[in-house]
Amino acid sequence: MTTPDIHINEADRTEPTPLLEIRDLAITFKTGSGEVHAVRNAHLTIMPGETVAIVGESGSGKSTTALAAIGLLPNNGAVSGGQILLDGEDIAHATEKRMIELRGNTIGMVPQDPMSNLNPVWKIGYQVKETLRANGRPSGPDDIARVLAEAGLPDAHRRAKQYPHEFSGGMRQRALIAIGLSCQPRLLIADEPTSALDVTVQRQILDHLEGMTSELGTAVLLITHDLGLAAERADKVVVMYQGNVVESGPSLELLRNPQHPYTKRLVESAPSLASRRIQVAKELGVEASDLLAPAAEAVAADHVLKIQDLRKVYKLRQGLGKSTDFAAVDGVTFDVTRGTTTAIVGESGSGKSTVAKMVLQLEKPTEGTILFDGVDTAALKPAELFKFRRRVQPIFQDPYGSLDPMYNIFRTIEEPLRVHKIGNKASREKKVRELLDQVALPQSSMQRFPNELSGGQRQRVAIARALALDPEVIICDEAVSALDVLVQAQVLNLLADLQSNLGLTYLFITHDLAVVRQIADHVCVMEKGRLVETGSTDDVFESPQQDYTKALLNAIPGAKLMLPPEVA
Amino acid sequence: MTSKTNHFVAPVEETPLLATDTLKTDQAPLSLWADAWRKLRRRPLFIISSLLILALIVIALFPGLLSTVPPNDDCQLANSEGGPTVGHPFGFTFQGCDIYSRVVHGTQASLSVGVLSVLCVLIIGVTLGALAGYYGGWVDAVLARLGDIFFALPLVLGALVITQLPALRENKSVWTVVLVISLLAWPQMARITRGAVIEVRNADFVTAARALGVSKFAALVRHVLPNALAPIIVLATLNLGIFIVAEATLSFLGIGLPPSIMSWGNDIAGAQSSIRTKPEILLYPAAALSITVLSFIMLGDAVRDALDPKSRQR
Numbered sequence: 001m002t003t004p005d006i007h008i009n010e011a012d013r014t015e016p017t018p019l020l021e022i023r024d025l026a027i028t029f030k031t032g033s034g035e036v037h038a039v040r041n042a043h044l045t046i047m048p049g050e051t052v053a054i055v056g057e058s059g060s061g062k063s064t065t066a067l068a069a070i071g072l073l074p075n076n077g078a079v080s081g082g083q084i085l086l087d088g089e090d091i092a093h094a095t096e097k098r099m100i101e102l103r104g105n106t107i108g109m110v111p112q113d114p115m116s117n118l119n120p121v122w123k124i125g126y127q128v129k130e131t132l133r134a135n136g137r138p139s140g141p142d143d144i145a146r147v148l149a150e151a152g153l154p155d156a157h158r159r160a161k162q163y164p165h166e167f168s169g170g171m172r173q174r175a176l177i178a179i180g181l182s183c184q185p186r187l188l189i190a191d192e193p194t195s196a197l198d199v200t201v202q203r204q205i206l207d208h209l210e211g212m213t214s215e216l217g218t219a220v221l222l223i224t225h226d227l228g229l230a231a232e233r234a235d236k237v238v239v240m241y242q243g244n245v246v247e248s249g250p251s252l253e254l255l256r257n258p259q260h261p262y263t264k265r266l267v268e269s270a271p272s273l274a275s276r277r278i279q280v281a282k283e284l285g286v287e288a289s290d291l292l293a294p295a296a297e298a299v300a301a302d303h304v305l306k307i308q309d310l311r312k313v314y315k316l317r318q319g320l321g322k323s324t325d326f327a328a329v330d331g332v333t334f335d336v337t338r339g340t341t342t343a344i345v346g347e348s349g350s351g352k353s354t355v356a357k358m359v360l361q362l363e364k365p366t367e368g369t370i371l372f373d374g375v376d377t378a379a380l381k382p383a384e385l386f387k388f389r390r391r392v393q394p395i396f397q398d399p400y401g402s403l404d405p406m407y408n409i410f411r412t413i414e415e416p417l418r419v420h421k422i423g424n425k426a427s428r429e430k431k432v433r434e435l436l437d438q439v440a441l442p443q444s445s446m447q448r449f450p451n452e453l454s455g456g457q458r459q460r461v462a463i464a465r466a467l468a469l470d471p472e473v474i475i476c477d478e479a480v481s482a483l484d485v486l487v488q489a490q491v492l493n494l495l496a497d498l499q500s501n502l503g504l505t506y507l508f509i510t511h512d513l514a515v516v517r518q519i520a521d522h523v524c525v526m527e528k529g530r531l532v533e534t535g536s537t538d539d540v541f542e543s544p545q546q547d548y549t550k551a552l553l554n555a556i557p558g559a560k561l562m563l564p565p566e567v568a
Numbered sequence: 569m570t571s572k573t574n575h576f577v578a579p580v581e582e583t584p585l586l587a588t589d590t591l592k593t594d595q596a597p598l599s600l601w602a603d604a605w606r607k608l609r610r611r612p613l614f615i616i617s618s619l620l621i622l623a624l625i626v627i628a629l630f631p632g633l634l635s636t637v638p639p640n641d642d643c644q645l646a647n648s649e650g651g652p653t654v655g656h657p658f659g660f661t662f663q664g665c666d667i668y669s670r671v672v673h674g675t676q677a678s679l680s681v682g683v684l685s686v687l688c689v690l691i692i693g694v695t696l697g698a699l700a701g702y703y704g705g706w707v708d709a710v711l712a713r714l715g716d717i718f719f720a721l722p723l724v725l726g727a728l729v730i731t732q733l734p735a736l737r738e739n740k741s742v743w744t745v746v747l748v749i750s751l752l753a754w755p756q757m758a759r760i761t762r763g764a765v766i767e768v769r770n771a772d773f774v775t776a777a778r779a780l781g782v783s784k785f786a787a788l789v790r791h792v793l794p795n796a797l798a799p800i801i802v803l804a805t806l807n808l809g810i811f812i813v814a815e816a817t818l819s820f821l822g823i824g825l826p827p828s829i830m831s832w833g834n835d836i837a838g839a840q841s842s843i844r845t846k847p848e849i850l851l852y853p854a855a856a857l858s859i860t861v862l863s864f865i866m867l868g869d870a871v872r873d874a875l876d877p878k879s880r881q882r
Contacts, residue, residue: 249575
């Protein structure tokens with residue numbers, strides 16, 4: 001195809017048949033409380049060599065659709081209608097024998113979680129060999145090494161003899177991609193292949209996957225929650241919502257001209273889409289500075305937190321009596337101004353959460369000082385520490401783990417008041433009701449238990465609990481990372497509102513630069529325990545000084561997609 | 569959907585857009601216990617076993633309701649190994665005592681040994697296990713080794729040794745049996761508690777409570793233990809059955825309850841001499857024992873299924 005014209009002519013002449021065509025697919029799960037229609041009327045088409053992404057929030061049926069295509073639905077789920085046509089053959093109700101023939105050879109799969117999808121008791125090489133042998137391909141040591149090397153694992157002969165625990169997350173995902181592509185399938189299903197990985201690793205892996213599949217002519221069905229990533233990597237995007245396909249089309253068109261209200265909402269909220277991000281960020285910025293301008297001038301350098309030369313050393317045990325020092329945090333110095341948001345950004349293992357724990361006085365620093373309101377927190381006596389806890393409150397990452405499942409919502413939010421002996425029973429109940437209003441939860445939710453709430457609702461409860469003691473500083477440790485995009489946007493807006501209403505100071509720990517752009521005034525970038533760059537959010541995003549910061553910014557999926565029309 | 573550039577939009581009415589993240593309010597609030605109870609009360613296994621246990625408790629408290637014959641007073645050797653007669657439906661033992669009456673009156677001793685031992689084991693095992701699991705370090709090391717020492721002693725051998733201590737040998741009673749069983753059985757409870765506590769202690773909600781200003785010990789009592797309770801309750805119900813058997817074993821060997829106290833274990837021991845001539849004398853106390861143990865084990869199974877976190881919704 002030297003010119004586009006010839007390509008189109010060829011396509012018209014030969015009428016290419018789709019590699020995979022899903023028509024009116026319905027999938028039903030039988031559960032204890034009746035039938036659940038997980039997918040209804042789903043349809044999508046994948047042409048040979050094409051990349052199609054299914055985008056949706058958790059529970060939208062995107063993974064279920066893909067599992068149906070490879071015949072791996074859970075036992076209580078079944079295709080209850082429609083067709084799955086692979087090369088014109090309906091495989092929706094194919095026999096297990098036929099599906100085994102197809103899997104690996106024709107349809108490959110890269111599963112979601114690289115940490116749990118490799119068998120920990122077998123060597124990597126053996127797990128590749130298993131796939132090759134199951135599909136009747138040569139499986140000597142050289143073949144295995146070749147497959148691993150193609151997936152971008154250096155030193156493949158030696159790597160094949162290692163166990164999964166000796167691999168990092170990115171390397172495991174490469175191994176899984178190697179297994180998925182080892183038999184050169186014509187369709188690869190990649191179910192959130194990089195959502196457990198750091199952004200820079202995610203970028204490398206996706207780049208490599210793209211290179212490999214275009215070389216082999218493999219079609220890819222990419223499943224993701226990240227619209228920016230889908231638009232950047234796929235030719236076509238299918239948006240699913242509540243088990244239905246609500247919109248599908250070429251990715252850029254869908255992104256720039258969304259039609260369905262759900263897609264519109266999704267595009268507006270996607271943190272990874274640059275233009276929206278700047279808008280939201282500026283809006284929030286204006287709002288915050290309007291409200292805080294007089295105060296900010298009066299107390300120009302009111303650093304509520306001053307962190308100096310903070311260092312935390314862990315001893316790693318290496319056999320009997322031996323240990324080596326590992327500096328999780330090394331020489332970190334920064335200030336947090338009252339009423340603003342300071343974000344600490346870094347990838348996993350950068351020490352950002354350790355900083356948060358030390359500020360919260362849950363870990364003791366090895367060296368360095370943390371001054372809170374001018375007082376060294378290391379010198380606090382137990383009674384003073386108890387008072388300090390009233391003023392500095394945390395919100396944790398995992399909304400499923402941070403609420404006691406045995407406590408109902410009322411007891412959860414009341415607990416800090418009871419512990420600090422504030423008010424009597426009636427006044428505490430009144431306060432809980434006020435707090436629920438503040439976080440936009442109905443007061444009727446007081447008697448519910450955490451397991452009845454969604455992730456976003458739980459995070460609201462966690463915010464209400466953190467606000468109960470009228471703190472000055474709130475430490476958010478990845479507070480929105482586990483939430484779906486729309487919910488994440490809601491919670492970020494809530495946090496911004498609360499900040500402007502209550503004058504809160506946030507220390508925001510996150511790995512997601514897109515979120516930082518939306519909420520933070522100052523950014524500290526951490527790498528391997530050290531602070532590599534600090535500055536105002538605008539400065540860091542517009543003119544990053546360090547290579548590491550640039551790499552992080554470049555790795556945000558879809559970062560450049562929306563910029564051109566906005567600039568033009 | 570044949571053209572490559574097709575831009576499909578579903579009709580809005582087909583998938584009406586819900587407000588993001590709305591709260592379901594159409595159901596009653598569900599706590600762990602409410603949820604477990606809802607599941608339990610529909611299980612036939614649970615209904616049957618709890619009815620049986622309820623009946624056993626009533627019999628243990630008021631044996632006079634079922635048997636008007638005093639169990640030991642009118643034993644007449646003339647009736648030795650006698651068959652069923654009016655007013656004596658199960659017949660007579662070797663000593664000529666009414667079997668029915670003895671089985672009914674033996675319930676009390678067997679059940680009290682079971683219940684009291686479980687309570688003692690819970691107190692010792694949960695306390696030590698929770699402390700070991702929660703604080704870790706040297707506390708854990710010391711308590712774990714202490715538990716291992718007792719764990720290594722087989723029940724019967726250990727009981728033989730302990731009951732020969734002069735203080736116990738002279739005053740055999742329900743309490744000495746409870747003491748022996750608790751002393752030898754607490755490590756299992758401590759281990760289960762320790763494991764459950766370790767699983768919970770690093771949960772975010774414990775850290776969150778600590779950051780609120782809850783003291784370390786208060787966090788153990790208020791947050792960690794309630795969440796570690798499910799396996800403890802299951803083990804306790806299973807233990808009840810096992811301890812009742814243990815009492816019978818010890819009494820059979822003559823190191824359990826003294827013969828003056830009626831218990832199923834003593835009755836089974838007493839039936840030894842007639843096992844060839846009149847095996848049914850053995851049958852009745854043994855059947856009572858089996859039914860009791862079976863109901864407690866069935867109850868334990870049902871409770872375990874109901875409290876299994878994996879089976880919880882959402």
